[in-house]
Amino acid sequence: MAKETRLRILKAAQLAFSEKGFNGVSVEEIAEMAGVNKAVVFYYFPSKADLFAAVWEQSISELEEHIFEEIKDESVYLKKVKKFLKSYIDFVRNKRDIMKLIEREKVGVLSEKNDSIISRKLKEKYKNFVKKIVDLLNEGKELREIPNEVSAEETANIITNSIGATIFDPNISLENMEKIILRTITK
Amino acid sequence: MAKETRLRILKAAQLAFSEKGFNGVSVEEIAEMAGVNKAVVFYYFPSKADLFAAVWEQSISELEEHIFEEIKDESVYLKKVKKFLKSYIDFVRNKRDIMKLIEREKVGVLSEKNDSIISRKLKEKYKNFVKKIVDLLNEGKELREIPNEVSAEETANIITNSIGATIFDPNISLENMEKIILRTITK
DNA sequence: GATTAATCTTACCACCTGGTTAAAAATTAG
DNA sequence: CTAATTTTTAACCAGGTGGTAAGATTAATC
Numbered sequence: 224m225a226k227e228t229r230l231r232i233l234k235a236a237q238l239a240f241s242e243k244g245f246n247g248v249s250v251e252e253i254a255e256m257a258g259v260n261k262a263v264v265f266y267y268f269p270s271k272a273d274l275f276a277a278v279w280e281q282s283i284s285e286l287e288e289h290i291f292e293e294i295k296d297e298s299v300y301l302k303k304v305k306k307f308l309k310s311y312i313d314f315v316r317n318k319r320d321i322m323k324l325i326e327r328e329k330v331g332v333l334s335e336k337n338d339s340i341i342s343r344k345l346k347e348k349y350k351n352f353v354k355k356i357v358d359l360l361n362e363g364k365e366l367r368e369i370p371n372e373v374s375a376e377e378t379a380n381i382i383t384n385s386i387g388a389t390i391f392d393p394n395i396s397l398e399n400m401e402k403i404i405l406r407t408i409t410k
Numbered sequence: 411m412a413k414e415t416r417l418r419i420l421k422a423a424q425l426a427f428s429e430k431g432f433n434g435v436s437v438e439e440i441a442e443m444a445g446v447n448k449a450v451v452f453y454y455f456p457s458k459a460d461l462f463a464a465v466w467e468q469s470i471s472e473l474e475e476h477i478f479e480e481i482k483d484e485s486v487y488l489k490k491v492k493k494f495l496k497s498y499i500d501f502v503r504n505k506r507d508i509m510k511l512i513e514r515e516k517v518g519v520l521s522e523k524n525d526s527i528i529s530r531k532l533k534e535k536y537k538n539f540v541k542k543i544v545d546l547l548n549e550g551k552e553l554r555e556i557p558n559e560v561s562a563e564e565t566a567n568i569i570t571n572s573i574g575a576t577i578f579d580p581n582i583s584l585e586n587m588e589k590i591i592l593r594t595i596t597k
Numbered sequence: 598g599a600t601t602a603a604t605c606t607t608a609c610c611a612c613c614t615g616g617t618t619a620a621a622a623a624t625t626a627g
Numbered sequence: 628c629t630a631a632t633t634t635t636t637a638a639c640c641a642g643g644t645g646g647t648a649a650g651a652t653t654a655a656t657c
Binding site: 374 | 429431433510516517518560564565567568571575576579582583586590593
């Protein structure tokens, strides 16, 4: 066992939180799923909230890396933005549990009420991800590929909030989503 | 007191659930907010889940009625769809707690694996609301005001998931959102 | 092989949870 | 005014919660 234990707990927590949400799952459940004793969880993570923080940061990172790694070599803007949407959709399809976690906990993370250092960091993490999309869109405006009346912040908001939500409605076609979004941002 | 007690509990629960989510709030908390004894809550609602169900159904109804009441007299399609967006935005602005509740619990309601009669009804309630938007959009396609390549289901998905989410980001301009959505659905 | 450090287990705790019960208070009906 | 009914109260319960303490086991260091 030894060193991979922490990772097993993280993975189990990711799945558990994605299925039942932070408040819907107990540390004992997570421990069972990871095949470890409950106290071991607290050995590796000071509290349930800290465990969640670790899961959140890792989940956003995975999404972020998956999307932006694939488009970084593309220099033709329109191709880049198309690749961006494709890889976003790809992530929703293949990493359903991570996407579900993000969708489920987004509200709790962004909800302004709690202002502890830990929750401010989680908020930051997510906002930073969105900002990268805003930057991508602004790049297109500078290149005159995206019309000026399409504001980047709001478009990024539309993209992030509507693509992820599709996992809760099996009838939604991601291809149609892609088509509509592309239609919206291009002339 | 007497008959209005039930309503006070409902209102308190609506606020409580919107702020902390179903699992994040206890029945005792709700009771305190409503100014009643905890047992009174169980006197009016058989269980916490039933209380939530009542809150959910009422919240969706309020949103639904607010939006569709205002547009039912409009016969010019483009005006109707513009009014629709305006009243949607109006609701987000003025009924923040209800919107927050819907945004927060949407995931839980839609992804509930347990197919109990109660949770199936909640899912149904929300899907029915979305369907009304789909119908509105399809009406526009029949009237040739909305292009065929803009699929109604996916557009409704975009609208419902992105407008509501704005409450968690104070920097998002609802007017810009409106502009973008209008741009998307019209030629 | 002994010492030290890292990891894991068992047992426990105080508190909170949704929910119940039986009786008291308030309201309504006769 | 009294009896029946509705509404509210306080006290309680069994099970679960996040979290802790102390010791046992394993692994690393000398």
